[in-house]
Amino acid sequence: MLRIEQTDGxxxxxxxxxxxxxxxVLERPILVKGEPGTxxxxxxxxxxxxxxxxxxxxxxxxxxxxxxxxxxxDTVKRxxxxxxxxxxxxxxxxxxxxxxLGEAFSAEERVxxxxxxxxxxxxxFPNDLLHELDQMDFLIDETGETxxxxxxxxxxxxxxxxxxxxxxxxRRCLFHxxxxxxxxxxxxxVRVHYPDLDQQLLEQILDAFFGVRRVVGLRKPPSTSELxxxxxxxxxxxxQPVAEDGSLPFLGVLLKKPEDxxxxxxxxxxxxxxx
Amino acid sequence: xxxxAFFESLRAHGVPVSLTEWMSLLRLLxxxxxxxxxxxxxxxxxxxxxxxEGYYDRFDRAFLATFRDVEVPEELLERVLEAMKKEYARVFxxxxxxxLEALPFEQILKNFQEQLEQGHFxxxxxGNRAIGRRGTSTQGADGFxxxxxxxxxxxxxxxxxxxxxEFRRFREYDRDRKLDTRNMRVxxxxxRRMLPDGPPEELNIEExxxxxxxxxxxxxxxxxxxxxxxxxILLLTDVGxxxxxxxxxxxxxxxxxxxxxxxxxxxxxxxxxxxxxxxDAGRHEAVPSAEVIEKFHQKYLLVLVGDAxxxxxxxxxxxxxxxxxxxxxxxxxxxxxxxxxxxxxxVWLNPEPVKYWELTQSIKLIQQVFAMYPLTEDGIxxxxxxxxxxxxxx
Numbered sequence: 001m002l003r004i005e006q007t008d009g010x011x012x013x014x015x016x017x018x019x020x021x022x023x024x025v026l027e028r029p030i031l032v033k034g035e036p037g038t039x040x041x042x043x044x045x046x047x048x049x050x051x052x053x054x055x056x057x058x059x060x061x062x063x064x065x066x067x068x069x070x071x072x073x074d075t076v077k078r079x080x081x082x083x084x085x086x087x088x089x090x091x092x093x094x095x096x097x098x099x100x101l102g103e104a105f106s107a108e109e110r111v112x113x114x115x116x117x118x119x120x121x122x123x124x125f126p127n128d129l130l131h132e133l134d135q136m137d138f139l140i141d142e143t144g145e146t147x148x149x150x151x152x153x154x155x156x157x158x159x160x161x162x163x164x165x166x167x168x169x170x171r172r173c174l175f176h177x178x179x180x181x182x183x184x185x186x187x188x189x190v191r192v193h194y195p196d197l198d199q200q201l202l203e204q205i206l207d208a209f210f211g212v213r214r215v216v217g218l219r220k221p222p223s224t225s226e227l228x229x230x231x232x233x234x235x236x237x238x239x240q241p242v243a244e245d246g247s248l249p250f251l252g253v254l255l256k257k258p259e260d261x262x263x264x265x266x267x268x269x270x271x272x273x274x275x
Numbered sequence: 276x277x278x279x280a281f282f283e284s285l286r287a288h289g290v291p292v293s294l295t296e297w298m299s300l301l302r303l304l305x306x307x308x309x310x311x312x313x314x315x316x317x318x319x320x321x322x323x324x325x326x327x328e329g330y331y332d333r334f335d336r337a338f339l340a341t342f343r344d345v346e347v348p349e350e351l352l353e354r355v356l357e358a359m360k361k362e363y364a365r366v367f368x369x370x371x372x373x374x375l376e377a378l379p380f381e382q383i384l385k386n387f388q389e390q391l392e393q394g395h396f397x398x399x400x401x402g403n404r405a406i407g408r409r410g411t412s413t414q415g416a417d418g419f420x421x422x423x424x425x426x427x428x429x430x431x432x433x434x435x436x437x438x439x440x441e442f443r444r445f446r447e448y449d450r451d452r453k454l455d456t457r458n459m460r461v462x463x464x465x466x467r468r469m470l471p472d473g474p475p476e477e478l479n480i481e482e483x484x485x486x487x488x489x490x491x492x493x494x495x496x497x498x499x500x501x502x503x504x505x506x507x508i509l510l511l512t513d514v515g516x517x518x519x520x521x522x523x524x525x526x527x528x529x530x531x532x533x534x535x536x537x538x539x540x541x542x543x544x545x546x547x548x549x550x551x552x553x554x555d556a557g558r559h560e561a562v563p564s565a566e567v568i569e570k571f572h573q574k575y576l577l578v579l580v581g582d583a584x585x586x587x588x589x590x591x592x593x594x595x596x597x598x599x600x601x602x603x604x605x606x607x608x609x610x611x612x613x614x615x616x617x618x619x620x621x622v623w624l625n626p627e628p629v630k631y632w633e634l635t636q637s638i639k640l641i642q643q644v645f646a647m648y649p650l651t652e653d654g655i656x657x658x659x660x661x662x663x664x665x666x667x668x669x
Contacts, residue, residue, distance in 0.1 A: 170326035177328035
């Protein structure tokens, strides 16, 4: 039976491993949710590597429509060709380009398909994919051809939870929520980027970082990428994460919203010491 | 009847589990892809049955309620599967039963049996009421008392899953508890009304082809305006007094509103609306209520936020306003009725927990005027549905 056990360079928890294997067995898409910087996208890459399958990636944007993932019919090019007499305009197939979903279906071997940040699109977007993800086929209206999956791809869908996804869509997916890394896991993650960072300094930085995240009511708590930026700035200036008076330097790197900055400053400035 | 009890427990704890998902879980157990221990069961069941981390905590509680004191899992699974069909008849319709019949229960049972016999449970340290299994129990082979003896308090395989659930680390993600700006934004995002607006900047293919054809093949590009969110909301918030305790929650709600609704008008009141509303929370800059109604009632949806908790006299009597500088000639309730009557759609969001609503007379009075929803994630979702519902018959 096809299943994954461990992956190189990606820390796979028991929970996530069981979830992925369940998705493989049930041939259902797995929806992975979590804060930015929790490695959702990286999961698809790791699965593809572990199972030695090609990875197809569909990056969803606010303007993406479900049909774009299946195929695109390039009308303007055809119009243009008709106008200027380039190529054979009567062959409509020449103007049909398969999207990532279409390519995943028509691939000869089983692939991993990543539908990244599905919550970026319009609210109804996931519902427009129900049939395709269930039946793994679709019709090209313009040619009357049906594209059917030769091998059901392993589908990984990520969401930053910017929008609530429709019930009907959720029922068809398996779901896993990746928690924000705790201090121990975060150490490992930072080490990947800064292998030579002094251990004591790293611990101080993480203390301060998680202290900031604990402040109640933040609009946008700092994530892994902000932490890494902060470390870079601290190292570049050779500063300590906590100044002698208890204040934190370069807070603007961690916090992007003025309200958050104000909130944290009132907590960590002046005589007050951290933790 | 544990597996079934678990299903019931999930529903009782408010985890929305559909039959489709439940059958997927059974299919998975049947496939042999899940190790027959409670740890794997916990993880797999959560992946298949729960679709929102907001329900993780309820899942944990349902899991605890069912499995905290169970006998060893092999015992449980055997009995569960045997009695399952009988129990299902109680809650499922005939059609659903037919679907269930189609599942190979015998095989599911056999499958687990086989895995048990292959020694998957070797090293099992037992739960708090470990009972040796009749026949092939690996524990029996290791010499434990088959009659069922307590074998210590050590953590068994299922003990670990129970402990994870006991830890309840998803508590703060629960839909009723955690209400940060993002959750609220998600709940409010359904209010968006996307309509074409602004300068033409997007290519309209259909029109382009049409125009090009009519132009005898000379390409003619047709552009149209992009879609924008044109929803309009009038937000009225109660400030001061008993609302101070909810100041943080309300400010997060306001910020979420601002993110989602570009055309947002915001005014303040204290406890109840009288002749004036205020532009600022300090209530210095007054605007006549009638003027606000006049200005917005046609194109805006009305959202009020307040705990609606006050002395009934503040609602029912002229001059009842809590602030002495307000001398209202008409009772507060009449002013509220003015608003409710003028706007096509309106809701009242109340941060006060629902359980107190019945006990507060002023809440009950206001509920007769406005549809009231709790200021929780689910409450906002319901309120939005109400706002978008069909317009009231005139």
